[in-house]
Amino acid sequence: MKIICIGRNYVKHIEELQNERPDEPVIFLKPDSAIVLKKFPFVIPEFSNDIHHEVEVLVKINKVGKYIDTKFAYKYYDEIGLGIDFTARDLQAKLKEKGLPWEKAKAFDGSAVVSEFIPKTEFESLDNLNFELTNNGTVVQKGNTQHMLWKIDEIIAYVSQYFTLRIGDIIFTGTPEGVAKVNPDDVLEGFLEGKKLFRIQVK
Numbered sequence: 001m002k003i004i005c006i007g008r009n010y011v012k013h014i015e016e017l018q019n020e021r022p023d024e025p026v027i028f029l030k031p032d033s034a035i036v037l038k039k040f041p042f043v044i045p046e047f048s049n050d051i052h053h054e055v056e057v058l059v060k061i062n063k064v065g066k067y068i069d070t071k072f073a074y075k076y077y078d079e080i081g082l083g084i085d086f087t088a089r090d091l092q093a094k095l096k097e098k099g100l101p102w103e104k105a106k107a108f109d110g111s112a113v114v115s116e117f118i119p120k121t122e123f124e125s126l127d128n129l130n131f132e133l134t135n136n137g138t139v140v141q142k143g144n145t146q147h148m149l150w151k152i153d154e155i156i157a158y159v160s161q162y163f164t165l166r167i168g169d170i171i172f173t174g175t176p177e178g179v180a181k182v183n184p185d186d187v188l189e190g191f192l193e194g195k196k197l198f199r200i201q202v203k
């Protein structure tokens with residue numbers, strides 16, 4: 001499986017990093033080796049002094065597809081989850097400056113937290129999902145999918161022009177504002193519509 005991530009999908013997050021608002025979705029990939037194994041902590045890698053949390057709504061693909069039309073995209077997923085796109089912000093800044101790919105800053109081992117998944121039928125509207133991340137019990141990021149520049153179905157249509165989607169692939173749909181550095185002993189918990197979907201310790 002592969003992980004497809006969308007960058008710059010929430011305006012306030014674009015502003016906090018002083019990035020340009022994109023005309024098209026920004027896409028990058030993470031390998032399956034990026035996923036933090038269940039019950040394992042997130043270990044801060046030696047190559048960074050500034051790992052940021054980015055909490056994001058996840059979509060799990062349930063069917064093979066390419067060139068998917070937006071109006072049929074809903075047929076390609078049944079489940080929604082929550083995750084963290086850990087980012088080595090210091091390294092990413094250097095790569096961005098040089099116009100180089102982001103992979104080292106975004107796709108390293110442990111850079112993807114993936115929660116359990118919930119059937120999408122349990123939610124009234126996927127375009128109005130509240131989610132938040134707490135760090136040691138304090139809310140640090142709070143988002144709602146209504147603020148996404150590109151909605152889930154549009155993302156699937158766009159991404160599938162470039163990459164064949166396969167069963168089990170996971171899409172990270174972008175982070176709202178509030179990204180910040182993590183430190184050893186932090187405990188990060190993710191909530192989707194009030195339900196706790198993951199808890200991860202930082203080491």
Ligand code: ZN
Pocket residue numbers: 005006007054056085172174175
């Ligand atoms: Zn992200």
